[in-house]
Amino acid sequence: MDFMQDPIWLAGLAAAMAVTGLVSGTLAGLLGVGGGIVIVPVLFNVFPLFGIAEAVQMKLAVGTSLATIIPTSIQSARKHFAKGTMDVALLRSLAPSIAVGVLLGTLLAIWLKGGALTLVFALVAVAVALNMGLTGVEWRLRESFPSGAPRHGIGGFIGTVSAMMGIGGGTVGVPILSMFGAPIRGAVATASAFGIIIAVPATIGFVWAGLGNPLLPPASLGYVNLIGFALIVPTSMLAAPWGVKLAHSIPPLLLKRAFAAFLAVTALRMFYSLLA
Structure with a gap:
């Protein structure tokens, strides 16, 4: 692990x-997806490519992605x-169950080995890719969001899956809110929080789970x-407007199909890494 102290290695990692x-910023602006689904x-x-131990690669990717989501989500939600x-009322009603789901998802992600976490991401990435690749218009299951236990169950699902994948609420939350009758702009706005x-x-x-792990690279605070964190946040914010501008010159449906292909290829590579 001495090579990780080499200034050239650190410079290369910083550039990456x-x-x-x-x-991630360009694609977030281009497609309206959260950065986490790209960053991880x-x-x-x-x-x-930088020789980081396989045992910590996925948890480090998820933890670092989650940290970058904090400032970007605050800015977006504001x-x-x-x-x-x-939809503040819906947000308030879902917040407790999402928080419980986050707790469960975080504990599972910490407990699971890197390979199992990779499998979870790959499976959900396939589902997201199918959703983006096969749907061209808004598809609704019903016109209103369910109440009671189903509402809490949906909130718990969003929190659990998002915490395990290192993504914000948009990737899972927007399709679900849209499915239950929310207009797309309202779904994006509510999911941003x-x-x-x-x-x-x-x-x-x-952070807590990774403290003291000797396999982590320099400048790591636990699995972050x-x-x-210091470079992804400002560069993604810088690039997001580029994506927004580019989105007006490329057909949105074509963009969704291209990103779906990217996710599908990533998922296949993850499956291959698990079998190899």
Whole structure:
């Protein structure tokens, strides 16, 4: 592990983290997806190039992604709230069950080995890819969000899956809210606040779980790499407007299909890594 102290190695890692931020920010602006669904697979492919131990690769990717979601979710939620498109009543009713789900998901992610966590991400990535690749218009299961136990169950599902995958609430939350009658702008606005509820406690859990692990690279606070956090956040914010601008010149459906293909290929690579 001495090679990780080499300034050239550290510079290379820093450059890779900056590129990760630029890619995730551009795609977030381009497709309206949360950065986590991009950051985790990119880091999953980047970390092996730098000799980071396989045993910690996935947890480090998830933990670092969760940390980056905190500031970006706060910024996004504030903007959506100011525009009045956020369903505050629905958010308040879902927040407790999402928080419980986050606790469960974080504990599972900490307890599971890296391979099992990779499998979870790959399976959900396939589901997201199918959703983006096969649906061209809004599809609704019903016109209103269920109440009572089903509502709490849905909130718990969003929190559990998001914490385990290192993503904000948008990737899972927006399709679910849309499925139950929320207009797409309202779904995006409300789900933007899910990221705060998910990322803060989950990040704390990943920091605590990884403290003292000798396999982690330098500048890591538990399973959060501080080099990644410091560079991904500003570069993703810088690149997001580029994606928004680009989105107006490329057919949205084509973009969704392309991103679905990216997720599908990433999932297949993850499955292959588990079998190899």
